[in-house]
Amino acid sequence: MVTQSLNTKIAISGLTKIYKGRSGNTIALQNTDLSIQENEFVCVVGPSGCGKTTLLNIIGGLEEATSGSVQLDGVEVKGPGRERGVVFQQYALFPWKTVLENIEFGLKLRRISKKERKERAEHYLELVGLKDFAHAYPKELSGGMKQRVAIARAYAVEPEVLLMDEPFGALDAQTRAQLQEELLKTWMKEKKTCFFITHDVEEAVILAQRVVIMSARPGRITEIINVDIPYPRDQSTKLDERFIRIKNDIWSKVYREYLEVSK
Numbered sequence: 001m002v003t004q005s006l007n008t009k010i011a012i013s014g015l016t017k018i019y020k021g022r023s024g025n026t027i028a029l030q031n032t033d034l035s036i037q038e039n040e041f042v043c044v045v046g047p048s049g050c051g052k053t054t055l056l057n058i059i060g061g062l063e064e065a066t067s068g069s070v071q072l073d074g075v076e077v078k079g080p081g082r083e084r085g086v087v088f089q090q091y092a093l094f095p096w097k098t099v100l101e102n103i104e105f106g107l108k109l110r111r112i113s114k115k116e117r118k119e120r121a122e123h124y125l126e127l128v129g130l131k132d133f134a135h136a137y138p139k140e141l142s143g144g145m146k147q148r149v150a151i152a153r154a155y156a157v158e159p160e161v162l163l164m165d166e167p168f169g170a171l172d173a174q175t176r177a178q179l180q181e182e183l184l185k186t187w188m189k190e191k192k193t194c195f196f197i198t199h200d201v202e203e204a205v206i207l208a209q210r211v212v213i214m215s216a217r218p219g220r221i222t223e224i225i226n227v228d229i230p231y232p233r234d235q236s237t238k239l240d241e242r243f244i245r246i247k248n249d250i251w252s253k254v255y256r257e258y259l260e261v262s263k
């Protein structure tokens with residue numbers, strides 16, 4: 001059981017997910033408990049197949065748990081909702097719509113007026129540094145720019161919680177570093193609750209207040225590490241002794257999980 005404090009945003013309790021297949025059942029998550037605070041930045045790391053995406057999908061209401069529960073502000077999650085925005089590794093932009101139209105689309109679905117749609121889309125485009133590309137089409141943008149559009153689109157619906165599944169996974173190291181800093185700046189301004197999955201331990205430590213380490217057999221949380229490094233953080237933070245110590249500690253624990261999986 002998780003104890004729910006006053007500012008708990010997401011309370012995950014006894015969450016189990018079993019996928020039934022022809023060749024047997026897969027336990028993707030087993031009896032997982034996790035409590036995420038309002039405005040907190042949590043990163044999740046762990047070997048492939050340990051249940052990270054499954055956990056994110058259940059929080060997002062995109063998948064149902066086999067047992068256990070996820071509560072958002074004390075209310076059971078039963079499906080997707082406008083208070084949660086999701087960003088995936090694949091940007092999934094509409095190729096026939098401009099950048100601005102892509103961002104406005106989700107707002108239109110929410111019946112937001114034309115004037116407000118445009119204002120919000122422009123505001124969030126500016127926030128991710130793409131103000132000058134409002135009328136460009138996705139094919140005219142680099143991978144990093146497309147991912148910025150996807151982030152602006154998620155922000156534009158003004159969710160309270162951002163769920164991000166390896167959003168920078170497909171990008172080169174330099175673009176990735178740049179987007180990490182931009183995301184942090186935006187988070188510090190907007191203070192959303194962020195749940196961010198990554199394979200990159202360094203990325204987890206630069207972003208998160210807490211890093212959740214998961215193990216694959218069966219999918220469960222093995223440890224949660226506090227990243228006791230003050231914000232603002234930028235690329236130079238990666239050279240701090242404390243950063244390196246925390247990163248190495250998490251990496252050795254994650255590596256142990258990788259070894260378990262490959263046995």
Ligand SMILES: Nc1ncnc2c1ncn2[C@@H]1O[C@H](COP(=O)(O)OP(=O)(O)OP(=O)(O)O)[C@@H](O)[C@H]1O
Pocket residue numbers: 019020021026027028046047048049050051052053054055219
């Ligand atoms: N729709 C599905 N049907 C059957 N099994 C599934 C399904 N989705 C996920 N699984 C299985 O559940 C387990 C957890 O998968 P999940 O995608 O959550 O892991 P992950 O940690 O996100 O992996 P990765 O890091 O590779 O993205 C894996 O063994 C996977 O094969």
